[in-house]
Amino acid sequence: MKAIEIKGLTKRYKTKVAVDHMDLTVEEGELFSLLGVNGAGKTTTIRMLSCLSEPTEGEAHVLGFDVRTQPNEVKARIGISPQDTAVADNLTVRENLEFMAAVYGKHGTQAKEKVEEMIRIFRMEEVAHTRAKTLSGGWKRKLSIAMALIGAPKLLFLDEPTLGLDVLARRELWQAIEAMKGKITIVLTTHYMEEAEQLSDRIAILIDGRICAVGTLAEIEAISGQKGLENAFVEIAGKGRTIDA
Amino acid sequence: MHRLLAFTERNRKEILRDPLSYIFCLGFPLVMLIIMTLVDQSIPKEAGMTVFHIENLAGGILVFAQTFIMLFTAITVAKDRSGSFLIRMYATPMTSRDFIGGYILPMLLLYLIQALITVITAFIIALITKADLKISGLILGIVLGLPSAVLFIGFGLLAGTLFNEKAAPGMCSILISLGSFLGCIWFDADATGGVMLKICRCLPFYYCTKTVRAAMQLQFTGNAFWKPLAIVSICAVVILTLAILAFRRRMRADLA
Numbered sequence: 029m030k031a032i033e034i035k036g037l038t039k040r041y042k043t044k045v046a047v048d049h050m051d052l053t054v055e056e057g058e059l060f061s062l063l064g065v066n067g068a069g070k071t072t073t074i075r076m077l078s079c080l081s082e083p084t085e086g087e088a089h090v091l092g093f094d095v096r097t098q099p100n101e102v103k104a105r106i107g108i109s110p111q112d113t114a115v116a117d118n119l120t121v122r123e124n125l126e127f128m129a130a131v132y133g134k135h136g137t138q139a140k141e142k143v144e145e146m147i148r149i150f151r152m153e154e155v156a157h158t159r160a161k162t163l164s165g166g167w168k169r170k171l172s173i174a175m176a177l178i179g180a181p182k183l184l185f186l187d188e189p190t191l192g193l194d195v196l197a198r199r200e201l202w203q204a205i206e207a208m209k210g211k212i213t214i215v216l217t218t219h220y221m222e223e224a225e226q227l228s229d230r231i232a233i234l235i236d237g238r239i240c241a242v243g244t245l246a247e248i249e250a251i252s253g254q255k256g257l258e259n260a261f262v263e264i265a266g267k268g269r270t271i272d273a
Numbered sequence: 274m275h276r277l278l279a280f281t282e283r284n285r286k287e288i289l290r291d292p293l294s295y296i297f298c299l300g301f302p303l304v305m306l307i308i309m310t311l312v313d314q315s316i317p318k319e320a321g322m323t324v325f326h327i328e329n330l331a332g333g334i335l336v337f338a339q340t341f342i343m344l345f346t347a348i349t350v351a352k353d354r355s356g357s358f359l360i361r362m363y364a365t366p367m368t369s370r371d372f373i374g375g376y377i378l379p380m381l382l383l384y385l386i387q388a389l390i391t392v393i394t395a396f397i398i399a400l401i402t403k404a405d406l407k408i409s410g411l412i413l414g415i416v417l418g419l420p421s422a423v424l425f426i427g428f429g430l431l432a433g434t435l436f437n438e439k440a441a442p443g444m445c446s447i448l449i450s451l452g453s454f455l456g457c458i459w460f461d462a463d464a465t466g467g468v469m470l471k472i473c474r475c476l477p478f479y480y481c482t483k484t485v486r487a488a489m490q491l492q493f494t495g496n497a498f499w500k501p502l503a504i505v506s507i508c509a510v511v512i513l514t515l516a517i518l519a520f521r522r523r524m525r526a527d528l529a
């Protein structure tokens with residue numbers, strides 16, 4: 029079974045086609061990065077795959093389930109860390125995690141263990157009793173990601189997970205992501221080429237809602253004729269822009 | 274059910290950690306009871322004003338305080354809708370039932386705490402002013418105030434669903450003014466009669482107060498108690514149903 033299978037997926041808003049007939053397959057256990065300039069359609073794609081937005085056209089299967097007709101099956105198996113950190117402000121870090129654990133049907137000692145595990149993985153011991161609204165942006169983001177993981181999802185969507193993290197926190201998060209690699213499927217969006225280079229098994233570059241290049245780092249480099257992801261990205265995405273203009 | 278309770282718990286914490294809830298939902302009935310009792314003491318007996326006598330006042334304040342729970346429900350829901358947290362929750366196994374139940378239950382809990390504070394204060398005032406208020410009546414007042422609590426929570430859920438964070442409190446203040454005035458909390462429409470009474474009778478608020486006052490005074494006659502109770506209950510079911518439908522619709526629209 030494929031983790032994600034997309035055929036002709038399209039999202040049309042009144043004035044804008046955010047995702048345009050996208051075809052894509054993501055293998056199980058893969059770490060897949062979606063790259064693209066602002067407004068390329070990364071978040072919209074993730075929203076459709078996580079049942080937060082109805083596709084206008086096309087088909088998407090997530091873990092074998094149709095996002096249109098089997099949203100409950102999909103939702104029970106995925107985790108999402110949205111681009112805007114989303115936490116319950118008046119709850120402490122631990123309470124936020126306990127709440128999410130309960131939402132995913134974890135109770136008693138099982139829930140406790142899971143909460144402690146997340147606090148350990150993300151090194152949140154010192155802020156465990158801090159209310160979310162007083163956390164710094166970086167801590168909030170870590171909490172938001174931990175909340176996405178606590179349900180032990182088979183597929184995890186990370187929409188710009190390291191936005192606003194300091195260098196050390198970013199490295200820490202990379203380690204945490206690398207530790208999960210292979211165990212679960214991860215779809216990541218980022219504007220940091222270095223991050224995509226280090227973490228991804230495969231990469232797709234989106235321009236105006238269309239996938240313009242997809243493959244391993246080496247394949248992307250070959251397509252663009254450039255060395256390094258940043259150069260390859262500039263070549264591909266930059267061209268797409270000039271063609272459009 | 275677990276998810277509903279988890280969301281209830283989250284909302285309970287969010288509400289009880291907001292200092293405003295203590296001021297408005299809990300401190301307010303206490304202060305109003307004391308102030309209005311002092312006002313009552315300074316009204317000459319010959320004036321024949323009885324609304325501020327504690328046996329009438331207690332029921333009125335109990336209902337009036339519910340309007341603040343309405344305001345709180347609206348603010349909680351509107352605030353959640355404006356942020357990214359609720360959207361995120363839409364991608365979890367939470368259903369609309371979990372969301373709606375999770376908003377209503379903590380508000381009912383808030384009502385029970387509020388009502389308890391109200392009746393305890395009223396009981397003490399009744400002891401001091403030697404008024405005829407029985408504990409049994411006060412307890413029944415809390416229980417029979419539930420349909421009206423549900424009605425106001427329904428209004429709050431509706432306002433929080435239909436309006437944004439800025440507009441929802443405004444809409445609620447209109448209902449708070451209407452509710453307190455046409456609910457006959459500050460004057461006795463039955464004694465005034467005329468057009469005023471007719472208008473009051475067209476809206477549910479009048480019956481809310483009437484039910485609770487009758488329950489507190491242990492007057493279980495048809496016109497004083499059963500009829501208003503039936504009207505309040507029906508209105509509560511209707512408004513709550515509308516609120517649930519609106520919330521589901523809004524949720525579907527958010528996911529479009």
Ligand SMILES: Nc1ncnc2c1ncn2[C@@H]1O[C@H](COP(=O)(O)OP(=O)(O)OP(=O)(O)O)[C@@H](O)[C@H]1O
Nearest residue numbers: 041042044046064065066067068069070071072073
């Ligand atoms: N609800 C909406 N209504 C109308 N247009 C929208 C809506 N949501 C997104 N869009 C448009 O769709 C396009 C793709 O947006 P999307 O958020 O998917 O981009 P992105 O790749 O995630 O960008 P960024 O890197 O800035 O996060 C943008 O042009 C955006 O303006």
Ligand SMILES: [Mg+2]
Nearest residue numbers: 070071072111
């Ligand atoms: Mg985005």
